Amino acid sequence: MPDPAKRPHLYLIDGSGYIFRAYHALPPISRGDGTPVGAVYGFSNMLFKLLQDLGDNDRPSHLAVIFDAGRTTFRNDIYPEYKAHRPPAPEDLIPQFPIIREAVEAFGVEAIEMQGYEADDLIATYATQARDKGWRVTIVSSDKDLMQLIDDNISMFDSMKSTRIGIDGVADKFGVGPDRVIDVQALAGDSADNVPGVPGIGVKTAAQLINEYGNLETLLDKAEEIKQPKRRQNLIDFAEQARVSKQLVTLAVDAPVETGLDAFAVRNPQAEKLLSFIDKQQFRSLRAKVLNHYGDTLEGSDPVTDVLVTPKEIEYQCVTTKDVLATWVEHIKKAGQVTIDTETTSLDPMLADLVGISLSIEPGKACYIPVGHVGESDDLLAEAPEQLSKDHVIQTLKPVLEDRSILKIAQNMKYDRTILARCGINVSPFDDTMLISYALDAGKHGHGMDELAGIHLDITPIPFKEIAGTGKNQITFDKVPLDKATTYAAEDADITGRLWRILKPRLAAEGATTVYETLERPLSSVLSAMEQEGVKVDTDTLRRLSNEFATGMASLETEIHELAGREFNIASPKQLGEILFDEMGLSGGKRSAKTGAYTTNAEVLEALAAEGHTLPAKVLEYRQFAKLKSTYTDALVAQVNPTTGRVHTSYHMAATTTGRLSSNDPNLQNIPIRTSAGRKIRQAFIPEAGNILLAADYSQIELRVLAHMADIDALKTAFSDGIDIHAMTASEVFGVPIDDMDPMVRRQAKAINFGIIYGISAFGLARQLGISRGDAQTYINAYFEKFPGIRAYMDTTIDFAKKHGYVETLFGRKCHIKALTEKNPMRRQFGERAAINAPIQGTAADILRRAMIRMPKALKEAGLEEVKMLLQVHDELVFELPETLRDKAETVIRETMEAACKPVLDLSVPLVVDCGFGANWDEAH
DNA sequence: CCACTCACG
């Protein structure tokens, strides 16, 4: 028996069943020449969907579609009336049969049929052959006649319902196991197939009788014993008819098939064949889907080599006439895909004005369509170059960019989507090379276009600086001359298209499709909407705070200078260090390894303050004010968008190793909360009048994920029972009762719990708690003694990481850890800790992503369109909503977040979401 | 442009 994980898996598709389903599911469609192709279309889509949808575990290694060859089979020799009542195939279906066989061939799949045998017999024959060789078999059909074949290795799959039927499913349907299905059918008959059976007996009664007597022959032999007179008589009178019926329903497992199983090995379709078939039928959306799925892995298309992505010549065109633009649109429609890039006046998509759009369909060919260029001098109107109007270009491209059958490809589509959304275009569908790269290579390198171009294409794109200058002399893109702008912009679209051709096929090949399709791509538009929504800040409050902080800083500055005996720049760690440790002669001055400067961070200053020194304490105060003022109050006021009056952050989807988002310009994921002065800044985040803010955060999500991943019963039970997890840890590690726990002991346990998530070290824990390294080590030892499963989890994770170079989240996201291969033991241990942390932090991040992706639909379905998701802060989502919707919104939000793992992951601990609401973000906590 | 510091989870 081959390795069960790797043994072949044969899929046998009931082609006739597929055809009839396709025919009835779709309205009549004809192609240009009048030939009806509705069923062909439905069939092709179903076949493609099956090839595309199956998860990694269920992927076929072998595949064939089985058809009926004609109306008469060996069963008509046994019973001429078999299937005699079947109406002929509908008139408009008949010409589609041969086209459907072409479709199967075009997809590179074997089509099997044989005169004298039904498709079911061929399926039975192949299924049995494969099973006997130790293969797994899936029969794709909903025909109950095939259920007799089901066993431990053969199952059925209903592709419309996406449900798999095994032995249990048969029992549900027939009331007996698969081995007695034919006995039941022999008794019950089948009016659709004109199988007579025994009168007065249906499936229910048949199952009851077979279960009682064991099988058909025994039942017929003992028919005299049946109590019910009518049933007894029928069983006696129609015994022979039952036997004939059994023959009719019994599938032949010995059909003399000629094609061997090996011929069914799955292979990628040949591009030319498949695309020409699709084009002949005029299936535009299918064309796009097929290209999207196979990328350039299609056999016979240029392989992914230099030939494909390195064009022989470069042809970049500046489009300034309607005719040329129309030609591009035609080419895009024909190709079914286009790479797009927008050029604007700002990196902030909420401030940026559209300047031009570049497009590319194939490597080496791209165009730039200027729409917002102005003159190079200040005399704007006089020197603006000739270009198409923005309005005309938008109206011309809108149908293409919104066409569901045309795939739009971009590098960081979220940016372009926001820009285009502001022009009234809703881009769909799309692929994003930045996100594909992230799904594949998170942690290996960055995912910006220039970096990817260097790595995958060995190209250094024209630096933006080269065309726009640097520093205060830098000009915006609308002032770049058209020739330079065209070279730069068209190159971006060209490179993005070439990157897509390299990266897209890797998704399927490296098992990253699910991460990309379920955690990356759908989030892009959700974030775009959140960014466009923005959040309101109370600028008056921020300005007032800024003044308060400035006043505080000024008086502290005087005091500090007096204490130091001279003036110096308090904000300079270098100068401060010299004052403290050289001039004032305080002890404990540690120099940093890199520059040799004294360390003056909060930890050091706090220690000095604790010794009774005033100056360090004042500096700490000063630093807090300085930080809050420069990073928050002043910066936030400056970030308010003049048009919307709100602050629009930008979420970076591909920044972290672990799958977390990051927020920038401004960063709204590090708004103060830990100190009262800091919380005043949070109070400046407010809703519009009549609205409230609602903050929903996952309670202890990372510890819950850890409890599940490491499978720690004590932790899981504590979470299920709603026990304070830090108190529980304290009770286990320090042997104290949970009730009336000393807050200091709980604090220590909390630090241990966080330490575990970070890949604990005695040094780190000691520093966090201000205890000796020896004591910290004692705590850690005690912890691992109580929770040995954690140690095991950590060891397993590090082993996996070292073997593969990456770790995985519960949702399959790969996080590559570079430092694991370091020779320097310190850096390598750093990698080991990162490897322990990444699956935990990453799984939590995946859960947040799932919740966010589902949130808009969940709100909409509850009639809560007015509830707007504004912010994400790693374990928290912030919403703005009319106060009247508070309770209903809270329910939907909580349910969506708590169920975010489902249905693909059944977490063994509950997820708990705490919701708060209020007139500002601080109150909402 | 890097180092340092510090805000958040």
Add this chain to the structure above:
DNA sequence: GACGTACGTGAGTGGC
């Protein structure tokens, strides 16, 4: 036995 450390971010400032 010596490395010199908690995990993941972004932003402001000083200083070379």
